[in-house]
Amino acid sequence: MNALIKKRNRISVFVTIWLMVIWILLFGNVTPLIVIGGLILVLAVQLMFPLPHTGFFRHMRPWHTVVLTTRFIWDLVLSAIHVATVVVTGRSYDCSIVRIDLKSRSDIIIAITAAMTNLVPGTIVVKMNRREGVIHLHVFDIEHQGGVEGVRRTTRGQEERVLRAFASKEELIKLGVTL
Numbered sequence: 001m002n003a004l005i006k007k008r009n010r011i012s013v014f015v016t017i018w019l020m021v022i023w024i025l026l027f028g029n030v031t032p033l034i035v036i037g038g039l040i041l042v043l044a045v046q047l048m049f050p051l052p053h054t055g056f057f058r059h060m061r062p063w064h065t066v067v068l069t070t071r072f073i074w075d076l077v078l079s080a081i082h083v084a085t086v087v088v089t090g091r092s093y094d095c096s097i098v099r100i101d102l103k104s105r106s107d108i109i110i111a112i113t114a115a116m117t118n119l120v121p122g123t124i125v126v127k128m129n130r131r132e133g134v135i136h137l138h139v140f141d142i143e144h145q146g147g148v149e150g151v152r153r154t155t156r157g158q159e160e161r162v163l164r165a166f167a168s169k170e171e172l173i174k175l176g177v178t179l
Helices: 002-009 013-027 032-048 062-089 107-119 147-166 169-175
Strands: 096-101 123-129 134-139
Touching: 013 032, 062 107, 062 147, 096 147, 107 123, 107 134, 107 147, 134 147, 147 169
Parallel strands: none
Antiparallel strands: 096 134, 123 134
């Protein structure tokens, strides 16, 4: 009986929904067979490869998540256009390594901030130190990014959006981030 309860606790509603969305998007169609087959697969994956329950997404704020996602997509588009323009025109540019001190020391907040920053064209995370809350970015065309301070301001803004979307109220208060 205890083994059954432990296995049941491995299944997360959030992960189930998330994996089902991905499954349906892969097929691009919703049929009873795809939904039932996907549900069986999603539940089997969670039972065979359980993830630890961190409770991280318990604090997710839908509006702030929409703001985070929208701004991220906006940054992706603008940066891609800028990098493509510089490459096509052959304009000269300077690159730089920038150290950014983050507010949070949470592994997952730092990881999400670094991953989202890394995905934006023109920036690459070259080093992270989670204990100190520091990331180092290689930045393409530093002057276009507003110099070193512009890059720091942009990255800290990204971290604040991640915090607003996912951090607990206690962590937000401790870090001085307002909702």
